[in-house]
Amino acid sequence: MVYLKTEEEIELLRQANLLVGRTLAEIARMIRPGVTTNDINKLADTFIRDNGAVPTFKGVPSPYGEPFPASVCCSVNDQVVHGIPNDRPLEEGDIVSVDCGTLLNGFNGDSCYTFAVGNVSDAVKQLLKVTKESLYLGIKAALPGHHIGDIGFAVQNHCESHGYGVVRELVGHGIGREMHEDPMVPNYGKKGSGMKITDGLCIAIEPMITMGSRQIEIEADGWTIKTSDSLPSAHFEHTIAVHNGCPDIMSSFEEVEQIEGKLY
Ligand code: MG
Ligand code: MG
Numbered sequence: 001m002v003y004l005k006t007e008e009e010i011e012l013l014r015q016a017n018l019l020v021g022r023t024l025a026e027i028a029r030m031i032r033p034g035v036t037t038n039d040i041n042k043l044a045d046t047f048i049r050d051n052g053a054v055p056t057f058k059g060v061p062s063p064y065g066e067p068f069p070a071s072v073c074c075s076v077n078d079q080v081v082h083g084i085p086n087d088r089p090l091e092e093g094d095i096v097s098v099d100c101g102t103l104l105n106g107f108n109g110d111s112c113y114t115f116a117v118g119n120v121s122d123a124v125k126q127l128l129k130v131t132k133e134s135l136y137l138g139i140k141a142a143l144p145g146h147h148i149g150d151i152g153f154a155v156q157n158h159c160e161s162h163g164y165g166v167v168r169e170l171v172g173h174g175i176g177r178e179m180h181e182d183p184m185v186p187n188y189g190k191k192g193s194g195m196k197i198t199d200g201l202c203i204a205i206e207p208m209i210t211m212g213s214r215q216i217e218i219e220a221d222g223w224t225i226k227t228s229d230s231l232p233s234a235h236f237e238h239t240i241a242v243h244n245g246c247p248d249i250m251s252s253f254e255e256v257e258q259i260e261g262k263l264y
């Protein structure tokens with residue numbers, strides 16, 4: 001069941017997502033070699049709660065065991081998504097995807113950014129650049145009258161043309177009062193396939209792109225998804241609302257990118 005949102009609901013969705021953007025900016029300010037993903041988690045948890053919201057990832061049940069123990073997912077290098085924060089200091093050349101969810105005034109924010117730790121290799125910069133570009137190409141395809149498959153086609157076409165892998169097992173999603181609503185929004189697809197996009201559709205688009213093979217596996221903790229070939233993976237996510245005839249990005253990388261500077 002797809003719930004289309006009213007303009008009032010879209011404004012609430014925007015507030016929850018702007019808070020995620022501000023949280024990611026706080027994280028951008030602290031990312032450097034020596035910082036741990038537990039440090040990132042602690043800062044995010046405090047910042048979200050200080051702003052009157054609840055971090056939504058904490059306590060999410062797992063089909064494999066324990067509920068998710070932290071307030072953000074921190075996935076380092078070959079970890080694709082759902083990494084559990086820990087005490088290993090980040091090192092120069094690492095990348096870390098921080099996926100952040102908030103619940104504010106009954107609506108969900110959901111956005112992810114992959115940060116570079118210090119100087120990263122040119123190959124990794126290219127992976128980050130192409131993955132982020134593919135997110136915006138997917139968003140551009142989310143027009144009323146287009147189909148969900150047009151989004152996946154745009155993401156897949158761009159990333160595969162650079163020789164990268166597009167993870168199939170994990171997808172974007174509808175978002176609103178629930179963090180995960182219908183429809184599913186795959187990062188692969190055929191033009192003109194899937195549900196027709198209309199005004200009021202609110203979705204999270206989130207390409208998860210691998211430098212090598214798209215094959216993934218789950219680590220022993222029952223949460224962390226990593227690449228099978230142990231090559232790096234990037235993940236960028238925006239929540240968008242389709243209204244007034246075009247996609248409107250609810251979350252924001254603006255502040256993060258100001259802090260990060262021109263990296264690629
Ligand atoms: Mg997310
Ligand atoms: Mg999501």
